[in-house]
Amino acid sequence: TTSPHALLFNQLFRDLSTMNKPSLSTLGYWSSLGSRTDRKALVQGYTRLSFNDSFPVDIIGTILCFYDCVTYWNFNHAQLQQLYDMQYKQVLVGPRITFGTARGDPLHFCCTLCPSGWSHRECVQFYVEFDKEAMHYRLPRCVKSVTVYLVIYCTQLKYEYRTPKTFVNIESAQGWPPYRLCDLKMAMRNGNHSSLNFGCYLELLRIEYHSHMHMLNMIASHDLPLCSSDHAAIESDMDSDSSGDIDCVSLLDLYRCYDGFFDKQHQLRRSSRCCWKAKSALLERFKNARHSQGFYSPNFGNSTWCLSCSPLGIKQSYEGKFCIALKLLRLPSHIKSVTVKHEITITSDDGKFCVCLAHCKEFDYHHKASRFSRCREEIGSWRDCKMLVFSVQVEIIGQQCVDDDVSMALDS
Numbered sequence: 178t179t180s181p182h183a184l185l186f187n188q189l190f191r192d193l194s195t196m197n198k199p200s201l202s203t204l205g206y207w208s209s210l211g212s213r214t215d216r217k218a219l220v221q222g223y224t225r226l227s228f229n230d231s232f233p234v235d236i237i238g239t240i241l242c243f244y245d246c247v248t249y250w251n252f253n254h255a256q257l258q259q260l261y262d263m264q265y266k267q268v269l270v271g272p273r274i275t276f277g278t279a280r281g282d283p284l285h286f287c288c289t290l291c292p293s294g295w296s297h298r299e300c301v302q303f304y305v306e307f308d309k310e311a312m313h314y315r316l317p318r319c320v321k322s323v324t325v326y327l328v329i330y331c332t333q334l335k336y337e338y339r340t341p342k343t344f345v346n347i348e349s350a351q352g353w354p355p356y357r358l359c360d361l362k363m364a365m366r367n368g369n370h371s372s373l374n375f376g377c378y379l380e381l382l383r384i385e386y387h388s389h390m391h392m393l394n395m396i397a398s399h400d401l402p403l404c405s406s407d408h409a410a411i412e413s414d415m416d417s418d419s420s421g422d423i424d425c426v427s428l429l430d431l432y433r434c435y436d437g438f439f440d441k442q443h444q445l446r447r448s449s450r451c452c453w454k455a456k457s458a459l460l461e462r463f464k465n466a467r468h469s470q471g472f473y474s475p476n477f478g479n480s481t482w483c484l485s486c487s488p489l490g491i492k493q494s495y496e497g498k499f500c501i502a503l504k505l506l507r508l509p510s511h512i513k514s515v516t517v518k519h520e521i522t523i524t525s526d527d528g529k530f531c532v533c534l535a536h537c538k539e540f541d542y543h544h545k546a547s548r549f550s551r552c553r554e555e556i557g558s559w560r561d562c563k564m565l566v567f568s569v570q571v572e573i574i575g576q577q578c579v580d581d582d583v584s585m586a587l588d589s
Contacts, residue, residue, distance in 0.1 A: 207335040207459075209476055209483070210247060210328055210378055246380075248272045250288055252373040260373070261362070263292045265299075273308050274379050281434020282317035288329075288377050289350075293358060300355035303329050305377060307347050315347055324383040324542050326507050329353055332374040334364055335462070339473055339483060341382060341506060343542050354469045354492075381438040382507055383542070383579075443509050448572045449478030455486075456564040463488045464560065468496040474567060481506060484521070484567055485546070488559075495550055499559075501532070502548040503569060505540040514541035516575035521549070525562035532556045537574075 250271040252260055263269070269290040277283030285308035294300040305327050307316075316323075323344045329352075330337040338353035365373070453474035455463055463472065468490035476483045487500040503519050516539045523532040538547045559565055 208328075208330055208337050209339060209473065210330070210376070246378055248274050248288065248377045248379075250290075250375040250377070254371045257365075257373060260290075260292045261358075265293045266291065266295055267293065268295070271375070272377075273311065274377065276379075276381050276438045277317075277434040282320075283434065284317065284323060284381075285311035286325075286379060287311075288375070290375070294355065295352075297355040299358045301358055301361050302352050302355055303331070303375060304350045304352040305329060305342075305379065306350035307344065309347055312347065319386050320384060321345075321387050322385045323381075324385075326380040326382055327351060328376075328378040330376050331356075332376070333368060333370045333372075334361065336470075337473060338471075339476075339485075339506060340504070341542050341545055354471065356470075357467070360467075380440065380507070381435065383510055384435055439510055441510065443481075443507060444479060445481060445509060445512065445515065445573060445576070446478050448570070449482065450568070450570045451475065451477035451482070451484065453484060453567040453569075454564055455567070460563070460565060463565070468493055474569075476506060477569075478571060481508070482569075482571055484569055486567070490550070491548075498550040498552055499532070499556060500548065500550045501534070501567075502546040503571065505542075505545040508542070511578055512576055513579045514539055514544075514577045515573050516540075517547075518572045518574055519547060520570045522568045524566050525557075525559045526564040526566075527562045530557040530559040530562060530565070 260269075269292070271288035271290060274286045274288075275283050276286075286305055287308040289304045289306060291302040291304070295302050295304075305325075324341060325344070326339075326341050328337060328339045334356065336353075336356065340351065342349075342351040344351075364370075451474055455472070459472070463486075466472075466487070466489050469487065469492050470489070471485050471487040471491070473486075474484035483504050483506060485502045485504050487495075490496045490498045491500045501521060501523065503517075503521065505515075508515065516537065518537045519535070521532070521534040524530065532549075532551060534549050536547055536549075538544075540547075
């Protein structure tokens with residue numbers, strides 16, 4: 178179960194990791210979350226500094242389990258063959274991630290794995306979805322949708338997928354792009370791996386309530402205190418709504434059930450930029466990629482943005498095209514959308530490859546990427562280079578709040 182207190186540790190770790198500090202040596206690590214070893218070292222260092230080596234090892238282990246926001250799913254050597262032998266559309270159900278308290282109506286997510294595919298045969302498909310049984314096959318009372326930021330990855334593949342996702346019903350799910358089973362087996366053999374290790378990170382971004390929860394929506398999005406007048410307004414709103422069959426106390430319990438899980442410190446930066454260099458091992462992975470295989474830049478702009486690159490196409494219909502996207506990862510809870518001017522430049526060290534892109538787009542959790550695809554004839558070849566340099570500049574020129582009907586331009 179995810180703890181609200183874990184947000185504090187997670188913010189600290191984000192500040193010390195690749196998410197916000199591109200100058201750190203950990204930038205070379207392939208995952209935006211850093212490594213499990215890094216998280217363990219941070220907890221051990223904190224306990225030594227705070228308690229002068231007086232903490233027993235088993236208690237340090239408990240603290241790590243409590244504060245580490247990443248959920249792990251491991252398959253040992255004996256389990257691998259069973260995984261390979263599973264049939265098309267056979268599903269494995271993995272660890273659960275819970276947001277909420279017993280007094281409220283918790284949100285239960287779980288990881289699922291289709292080793293031989295669900296929508297694509299002979300592909301490993303990893304999903305995050307609601308634990309339907311634990312949630313009694315329905316969304317919580319009054320909840321219309323749930324938006325989370327998720328990162329799912331596999332250590333042996335050095336493969337990661339990042340995106341915000343809005344779950345609108347109990348059947349909603351989000352998976353990474355299909356990864357070919359034959360490529361997984363090859364990676365396991367070439368790396369001489371004896372286990373397969375998956376990870377999942379979930380962060381609660383927004384909960385949208387039904388109409389009779391309008392006042393509670395406003396309170397949640399603006400982090401306002403709940404006073405007696407709020408109680409009266411909610412009750413009045415419920416009286417005017419024929420669907421209002423839940424008492425005010427229950428509504429407030431529901432709000433408090435989730436409130437502690439939101440990162441209310443997150444702020445947008447008016448202007449942000451990132452320089453991402455693909456070279457050595459990462460560039461080699463670019464050159465060996467197939468369509469639908471993507472790679473991510475470090476997060477930037479206070480962990481609001483990242484670049485996503487599929488050097489040989491985002492899917493089969495784009496095969497051979499160089500695809501690049503500016504991707505929205507998260508917004509402050511009171512912001513519904515932002516309008517952004519952005520410029521992306523990609524160059525190779527040998528001068529044979531150059532891409533210059535500029536666009537203005539409105540981003541929200543339903544329109545979360547600005548995508549571009551280019552043929553080789555338009556941009557040249559990067560196959561012989563030793564380094565690709567991605568430069569991106571983002572400027573927010575307008576934003577719309579959750580409860581506003583009109584967009585607001587930012588002052589110059």
